[in-house]
Amino acid sequence: MSKSNSSGYWLSKVRELHSSSRPRAQHKYAEAMDEWEAKTLGPWLKHSTERRRSFTTSSNFKLKALYGPSDVEGIDPIKDIGFPGAYPFTRGIYPSMYRGRQWTMRMFSGYGTPKDTNRRLKYLLSKGETGLSIAFDMPTLYGYDADDVRALGEVGRCGVNVSSLDDVERLFSGIPLGRVSTSMTINAPAAVLMAMYLATAKEQEVPFKRLRGTTQTDILKEYIAQKEWAFPPEAHMRLIRDMMVYCTKNVPQWNYISVSGYHIREAGASALQELAFTLADGFSYVDLGLSAGLPVDSFAPRLSFFFNSTMNFLEEVAKFRAARRIWATVLKEKYRAKDPRSLLLRFHTQTSGASLTWQQPLNNIVRTAIEALAATLGGTQSLHTNAYDEAWALPTEGSAEVALRTQQILAEETGIADVVDPMGGSYYLEWLTRELEEGAYIYFDKIDKLGGVIGAIKTGYLQREIADTAYETQKRIEEKQNVIVGVNDFKVEETQPISTLKIDERAQKAQREALADLRKTRDAASVRFSLARFRHSLQDEKDNCMPSLIRAVIARSTLGEIMQVGREVYGSWKEPMVI
Amino acid sequence: MRETPSTSKRRIKIIVAKPALDGHDRGALVLCRAFRDAGMEVIYAGLLTTPEQVAQMAIDEGVDVVALSLLNGAHMTVFPKVLRLLKEKGGEDILVVGGGIIPEGDKAKLERMGITGNFGPGTPLKEAVEHIISRVRKERWATREAARGGRPLSSTKPRQSPGP
Numbered sequence: 016m017s018k019s020n021s022s023g024y025w026l027s028k029v030r031e032l033h034s035s036s037r038p039r040a041q042h043k044y045a046e047a048m049d050e051w052e053a054k055t056l057g058p059w060l061k062h063s064t065e066r067r068r069s070f071t072t073s074s075n076f077k078l079k080a081l082y083g084p085s086d087v088e089g090i091d092p093i094k095d096i097g098f099p100g101a102y103p104f105t106r107g108i109y110p111s112m113y114r115g116r117q118w119t120m121r122m123f124s125g126y127g128t129p130k131d132t133n134r135r136l137k138y139l140l141s142k143g144e145t146g147l148s149i150a151f152d153m154p155t156l157y158g159y160d161a162d163d164v165r166a167l168g169e170v171g172r173c174g175v176n177v178s179s180l181d182d183v184e185r186l187f188s189g190i191p192l193g194r195v196s197t198s199m200t201i202n203a204p205a206a207v208l209m210a211m212y213l214a215t216a217k218e219q220e221v222p223f224k225r226l227r228g229t230t231q232t233d234i235l236k237e238y239i240a241q242k243e244w245a246f247p248p249e250a251h252m253r254l255i256r257d258m259m260v261y262c263t264k265n266v267p268q269w270n271y272i273s274v275s276g277y278h279i280r281e282a283g284a285s286a287l288q289e290l291a292f293t294l295a296d297g298f299s300y301v302d303l304g305l306s307a308g309l310p311v312d313s314f315a316p317r318l319s320f321f322f323n324s325t326m327n328f329l330e331e332v333a334k335f336r337a338a339r340r341i342w343a344t345v346l347k348e349k350y351r352a353k354d355p356r357s358l359l360l361r362f363h364t365q366t367s368g369a370s371l372t373w374q375q376p377l378n379n380i381v382r383t384a385i386e387a388l389a390a391t392l393g394g395t396q397s398l399h400t401n402a403y404d405e406a407w408a409l410p411t412e413g414s415a416e417v418a419l420r421t422q423q424i425l426a427e428e429t430g431i432a433d434v435v436d437p438m439g440g441s442y443y444l445e446w447l448t449r450e451l452e453e454g455a456y457i458y459f460d461k462i463d464k465l466g467g468v469i470g471a472i473k474t475g476y477l478q479r480e481i482a483d484t485a486y487e488t489q490k491r492i493e494e495k496q497n498v499i500v501g502v503n504d505f506k507v508e509e510t511q512p513i514s515t516l517k518i519d520e521r522a523q524k525a526q527r528e529a530l531a532d533l534r535k536t537r538d539a540a541s542v543r544f545s546l547a548r549f550r551h552s553l554q555d556e557k558d559n560c561m562p563s564l565i566r567a568v569i570a571r572s573t574l575g576e577i578m579q580v581g582r583e584v585y586g587s588w589k590e591p592m593v594i
Numbered sequence: 595m596r597e598t599p600s601t602s603k604r605r606i607k608i609i610v611a612k613p614a615l616d617g618h619d620r621g622a623l624v625l626c627r628a629f630r631d632a633g634m635e636v637i638y639a640g641l642l643t644t645p646e647q648v649a650q651m652a653i654d655e656g657v658d659v660v661a662l663s664l665l666n667g668a669h670m671t672v673f674p675k676v677l678r679l680l681k682e683k684g685g686e687d688i689l690v691v692g693g694g695i696i697p698e699g700d701k702a703k704l705e706r707m708g709i710t711g712n713f714g715p716g717t718p719l720k721e722a723v724e725h726i727i728s729r730v731r732k733e734r735w736a737t738r739e740a741a742r743g744g745r746p747l748s749s750t751k752p753r754q755s756p757g758p
Binding site: 016153154156159165166167168169172173188235241242243281282283306369371373374406407482485486489492493499503515518589590592593594 | 605612614615616617618619620623624626627628630636640641642644666667668670671672695705715716718719720
């Protein structure tokens with residue numbers, strides 16, 4: 016750069032940037048864009064062809080090369096995009112977002128016996144984790160005891176095993192329930208685990224009104240995607256109703272339902288399907304609360320959400336923004352909520368397990384970081400980042416630590432937490448947000464016509480939509496229309512380069528022994544009595560079964576015994592054919 | 595290989611099953627569609643079945659192959675159990691293949707028992723389809739052809755996936 020003689024020019028540029036009298040472009044943007052397409056893009060494409068014939072997002076939105084102001088005409092910067100902490104909350108639910116408090120780093124963990132997991136929870140707390148999140152094993156998720164024949168080989172494999180109140184007490188031993196917030200990923204037996212948690216709080220002498228946390232409890236997405244149910248849909252909905260009513264009155268800070276898109280997405284759905292099916296589930300729970308006679312503002316503020324964040328980066332950011340806008344709009348317009356807190360879509364995010372590859376597992380650190388970035392730019396309230404070895408096994412302490420560090424790096428080093436909704440106003444992002452919003456409303460209409468979410472589940476519509484998308488995605492990968500690094504391109508000879516967490520039969524043995532012991536030492540008569548009362552409560556549709564459930568777990572009735580009563584009263588569920 | 599009328603018209607009958615407490619059915623449902631598009635007759639056993647039920651269904655339906663999928667870590671308990679039950683119930687000639695989240699060490703053990711494939715995430719559908727076609731041709735059709743005095747096919751290479 017030459018000295019001094021251009022200094023007048025540089026400073027005139029500085030003044031010009033802030034000048035309102037700066038000459039403006041003479042013609043309309045749309046015309047300018049047409050002209051650019053004709054004179055610049057068109058000739059360019061003649062000698063430089065594009066990589067693909069068409070570019071689409073996961074939701075199959077066809078993409079143009081460029082988005083500009085004419086693509087967001089009709090999106091009102093005040094009414095539609097608005098301001099954070101103000102309706103319709105497109106830009107975030109709090110006015111200052113992460114400038115006040117960072118998102119909660121909540122790492123999902125659980126394996127083996129309650130003692131094993133207790134150790135892992137304390138380890139994560141010591142590393143700076145700010146909220147607990149418990150993963151249960153398959154027998155617990157389906158409501159079978161560790162010594163049930165169906166549990167053989169599965170105890171403690173995918174999460175921690177819980178068969179009785181004693182297990183929950185061991186799980187939280189030395190962790191003051193009044194001072195942590197605990198998220199429990201439990202659905203079919205959610206009411207039972209809630210009862211066990213409340214009984215543990217009683218034991219620790221923590222008043223219910225101080226308990227903070229979440230039970231997932233979202234049974235609708237189980238029928239749609241994760242497929243972990245125990246009874247038919249209506250029976251589970253009744254139990255959820257009882258939890259809603261009980262917690263609204265007694266455990267006011269508890270999020271008793273976390274409406275979950277995570278599993279819908281993992282099962283193969285597109286971003287749009289995740290958005291639409293999850294919000295449709297959310298509306299079903301609002302209807303459920305209303306049908307129980309609760310005013311909408313007494314429970315809507317306690318409904319929270321749980322979304323996936325996967326690799327189509329900008330579509331993910333748009334999805335979170337669209338979700339907030341739709342929820343606020345529908346709660347206000349359709350459900351007539353008056354309390355501003357009812358309109359807030361608060362959500363947890365987990366990065367996508369399905370996006371992780373078994374091949375070249377260290378690459379998964381990069382994927383998880385990008386997905387975590389999308390979640391935070393999307394305004395998540397809490398986040399779990401997956402460990403890089405999860406396509407192989409449950410994470411080791413080392414890999415779980417890298418995952419947590421990924422969040423800390425995002426929060427502290429990148430600057431993204433210093434401004435609210437830094438992506439807002441991007442033409443492409445705002446356009447995509449509206450496309451997703453529109454697509455979701457069309458899905459809501461379809462679902463309504465099938466008799467609501469439960470009707471749509473019974474016809475298999477929702478399950479088939481997801482399975483079809485999953486198959487299409489797989490075919491696109493095989494035809495290399497979608498490239499997954501290390502899987503269908505940039506491959507290397509794989510050797511097992513990482514050591515993974517091994518879960519042996521020890522957990523199963525320990526849990527079976529503990530149960531055998533419990534069955535011998537507990538008071539058999541009060542167990543029988545408590546189960547009979549629970550049965551009686553289930554048979555009376557108008558009764559609330561939570562008090563009898565709490566008594567049953569305190570009497571040391573096991574999870575499996577309690578769920579067996581439910582199976583006898585309600586029968587089981589066979590899903591419609593979806594292939 | 596030149597098709598003989600008896601082989602070209604044959605359809606592989608396969609049952610896809612998840613006989614455990616495991617709702618992760620994305621892979622199984624995708625494979626059902628892939629097997630169907632490859633020309634196979636596909637039975638999906640549905641969720642929350644037991645190894646006993648799956649073995650019985652396989653025998654009742656007269657399938658060529660039982661394809662097991664588990665992502666919950668119970669494969670070393672469940673896969674061998676299905677194989678054993680098939681043998682006990684007189685289905686010892688039914689082939690068993692597996693897939694899911696299966697660590698390397700377990701793969702080798704399953705292979706030795708005769709449970710093959712054991713495909714992990716990211717496996718191309720074609721690879722799973724071809725594996726099944728190849729095993730059926732070698733171990734079921736060839737031996738039956740031989741038993742009937744037909745031309746043995748065991749030395750021939752498996753053809754490409756017949757699907758679109």
